[in-house]
Amino acid sequence: MKAGVFFSCLKDSVPVAGLCPQGAYGVQDSLRSGFTSIKNELLPSHPLELSEKNFRLNQDKMNFSTLRNIQGLHAPLKLQMEYRAARQIQRLPFLPSSNLALDTLRGSDESIGFEDILCDPTQSEVIGEPHTMVEYKLGLL
Amino acid sequence: MLHTLNPCQEQNGGFCFENSRRNAVLESSLSEGTNKAPSARKTGTTIAGMVCKDGVVLGADTRATDDMVVADKNCMKIHYIAPKIYCCGAGVAADAEMATQIMASNVELHMLNTGRPPLVAMVTRQLKQMLFRYQGHMGSSVIVGGVDVTGAHLYSVYPHGSYDKLPFLTMGSGAAAAVSVFEDRFKPNMELEEAKKLVRDAIAAGIFCDLGSGSNVDLCVITDVGVQFLRGYDKPTAKGQREGQYRYKPGTTAVLTKTETPLSLDVVDECVQLMDTE
Numbered sequence: 001m002k003a004g005v006f007f008s009c010l011k012d013s014v015p016v017a018g019l020c021p022q023g024a025y026g027v028q029d030s031l032r033s034g035f036t037s038i039k040n041e042l043l044p045s046h047p048l049e050l051s052e053k054n055f056r057l058n059q060d061k062m063n064f065s066t067l068r069n070i071q072g073l074h075a076p077l078k079l080q081m082e083y084r085a086a087r088q089i090q091r092l093p094f095l096p097s098s099n100l101a102l103d104t105l106r107g108s109d110e111s112i113g114f115e116d117i118l119c120d121p122t123q124s125e126v127i128g129e130p131h132t133m134v135e136y137k138l139g140l141l
Numbered sequence: 142m143l144h145t146l147n148p149c150q151e152q153n154g155g156f157c158f159e160n161s162r163r164n165a166v167l168e169s170s171l172s173e174g175t176n177k178a179p180s181a182r183k184t185g186t187t188i189a190g191m192v193c194k195d196g197v198v199l200g201a202d203t204r205a206t207d208d209m210v211v212a213d214k215n216c217m218k219i220h221y222i223a224p225k226i227y228c229c230g231a232g233v234a235a236d237a238e239m240a241t242q243i244m245a246s247n248v249e250l251h252m253l254n255t256g257r258p259p260l261v262a263m264v265t266r267q268l269k270q271m272l273f274r275y276q277g278h279m280g281s282s283v284i285v286g287g288v289d290v291t292g293a294h295l296y297s298v299y300p301h302g303s304y305d306k307l308p309f310l311t312m313g314s315g316a317a318a319a320v321s322v323f324e325d326r327f328k329p330n331m332e333l334e335e336a337k338k339l340v341r342d343a344i345a346a347g348i349f350c351d352l353g354s355g356s357n358v359d360l361c362v363i364t365d366v367g368v369q370f371l372r373g374y375d376k377p378t379a380k381g382q383r384e385g386q387y388r389y390k391p392g393t394t395a396v397l398t399k400t401e402t403p404l405s406l407d408v409v410d411e412c413v414q415l416m417d418t419e
Contacts, residue, residue, distance in 0.1 A: 044158075045165070046161040047276065048156070048158070048278060052158070055274065055289070110250050110251070111250060113243065114155050115153065115154035118154060118156060121152045121153065121154060129162040
């Protein structure tokens with residue numbers, strides 16, 4: 001019930017692949033993840049990459065802490081509970097889900113940004129590998 | 142476009158930075174050689190705006206440059222945002238165009254949600270928040286002007302996200318030339334015709350004194366009554382008509398004497414040469 005549970009999901013850095021590679025027997029899987037180098041994974045390739053990756057998380061964190069200071073702990077807790085409930089209404093990971101409830105809660109159904117125009121996941125030409133993605137989601141991978 | 146790192150993670154929309162490392166390597170290798178990497182087309186502009194008695198007058202030139210070449214002689218730099226809010230964009234042409242289109246869509250959604258006409262301050266706030274989010278990588282400087290329920294307002298927003306609220310504003314590469322005209326002749330609460338002439342003069346100063354601006358002057362007059370978009374309001378760089386000619390009319394010089402000498406020529410030699418036309 002601490003506020004620290006919100007901060008644990010904040011990703012401040014690009015995940016490093018070398019530490020726990022996802023191939024069989026813990027060896028780096030060149031077929032799936034391609035050639036890797038530690039420098040490529042540790043350093044961001046563009047100054048905006050990290051800030052864009054964490055933009056929504058940072059914004060939520062800021063809003064929730066303001067709300068907590070104004071109205072008390074119950075306000076962000078209730079909102080977080082609703083978010084978690086809405087986030088579970090999804091299809092299997094490799095299928096596109098509309099996220100309607102989540103969008104309504106966030107208010108992103110009333111605004112248009114680059115995430116709606118560029119790189120639309122519903123229009124990508126490739127689909128993720130179904131078995132791998134479901135295994136990843138269930139934590140079996 | 143697979144994420145090389147984790148193919149199991151879902152893809153989000155928005156900007157994808159996968160190729161930025163490859164692009165950095167390509168650019169550094171290109172800069173050493175003879176070829177140059179393509180650069181974004183900038184508008185190299187003069188845009189200006191001022192608040193007058195009844196509303197706002199916005200003006201812009203119409204030249205788009207690509208480094209040292211004129212890419213477009215008659216481009217439109219005044220963009221629609223809301224029925225009574227227009228904005229002029231300078232800087233990278235694509236960034237300005239995209240930013241203003243996104244703003245227009247957001248304003249329309251906001252209007253449908255709240256049921257009220259938008260405020261110029263709302264447009265400015267959304268624009269500056271978006272530009273600050275991208276830390277100046279979105280290189281578009283914008284002048285937003287319009288009339289709303291609180292009156293006529295004029296804001297300028299810089300690429301990094303700062304903004305100014307002033308009675309008259311200029312931006313772009315020809316801003317210095319245009320602002321000099323404003324500083325000389327601006328008075329608060331000017332009449333509409335006088336204001337139009339002043340903005341036209343300011344843009345013309347930018348057209349003649351700045352290499353990045355040229356062609357015609359576009360004006361946009363926004364008042365409580367409505368909007369008047371005057372595309373091609375003035376063409377100061379149009380070629381003039383020739384008033385007269387320097388050629389002399391035949392018969393100007395009087396003929397005093399005339400001498401005719403026939404030259405009798407004899408045929409000396411005749412030879413035929415065939416051309417190789419196969």
